[in-house]
Amino acid sequence: MIGQLEDLLGQLDELLTRASSELETITTSAALEAWDTHYLGRNRGELKNISSVMPKLSKDERPVVGQKINAVKTELEQRLTAKRGAMQQRELLQAMERERIDVTLPGRTLPAGRMHPLSQVIKEVTDIFVNMGFQVVQGPEVETDYYNFQALNIPVDHPARDMQDTLWVSPGEILLRTQTSPVQIRVMEQMRPPVRVVAPGKVYRNEAIDATHEAMFHQIEGLLIDEYCTMADLKGCLERFARQMFGPGRRVRFRGSYFPFTEPSAEVDIDCPFCNSKGCRVCKFTGWVELLGSGMVDPRVLRQVGYDPAKYRGFAFGMGVERIALVKYDINEIRLFTANDLRFLRQF
Ligand code: DAH
DSSP: OOOHHHHHHHHHHHHHHHHHHHHOOOSSSHHHHHHHHHOOOOEEEEEEEETTTGGGGGTTHHHHHHHHHHEEEEEEEEHHHHHHHHHHHHHHHHHHHTTTOOTOOOHHHHHHHHHHHHHHHHHHHHHHHHTTTEEEOOOOSSEEEHHHHHTTTOTOOOOTTOOOOEEEEEETTTEEEETHHHHHHHHHHHHSEEEEEEEEEEEEEEOOOOBBOSSSEEEEEEEESSSSSOOOHHHHHHHHHHHHHHHOOOOOEEEEEEETTEEEEEEEEOOOTTTSSOOOOTTTTTSSEEEEEEEEOOOOHHHHOOTTTTTTTTEEEEEEEEHHHHHHHHHGGGGGGGOOOOHHHTTT
């Protein structure tokens, strides 16, 4: 049986050589797995087939062949492991090459939007009042004559009602609000004191348009009603606002004025933030810039909404947002706010 033994050993050597050189040529992992099954497969692998003759061998031959089979098996398994490793390494390198990025390239910046300057001013102003305990509310832009005028102590024949300034939807009845003051009435109708609200929004006037006048602009209305409230509270509140908005050192001036819905009424000025009162274009060489209108709420207005003027009193104020923005940023043309020119808007 010597011949058969040598034949077997020869077959195993041949198998080792053939499987090894075939392994060298493999480039895909599918082919690698097929190779594994073909040579080392537990069921019908070539090596397994050769092993199946073992029982027919003599006692002396068996260990010789067994050792040889094991040696071939170990050798092929090592080569397979090495090949797998090499292929994975190559695939990794290929993937890295494919996905290579140049981290030194400059980034592509996305164009970032931002808040319109008027929205920024509205936010700044309302934030200051929110921090003083005020609540932000809104009212309709299309109003009735009652809320925009009558309830605010501006009767039909009142000189404060300049018919030419009002944009009517339905003459004498429905209009585009000319001020945010009607929100005061709507709030008081809905709430019992204490009331502390600010109401930003659009207002409309039938104006001749120029560098400081537009047919649509924004106002912020303020209203505080409580059992105890004096002109000193009004002054303290608005001084605090003016200094937070325009700088801690600002001087604030209260000038007696007239509004139908407040008594007494005052206009509030600050010393010009641009020239420190020396006189410049912004303050029209007066040293002062007008900020807002204000006053103690007229008892007739309180009575109108069912508040008892003997029990409650309060103050109100109203400011033009565009005006404040023009002063704050030293802009000389109100129409820039609605022109949508990015060269302008990008500056804020
Ligand atoms: N509504 C006034 C206007 O449009 C501004 C104003 C003045 C509002 C005095 C007020 C106020 O609340 O008390 O000119």
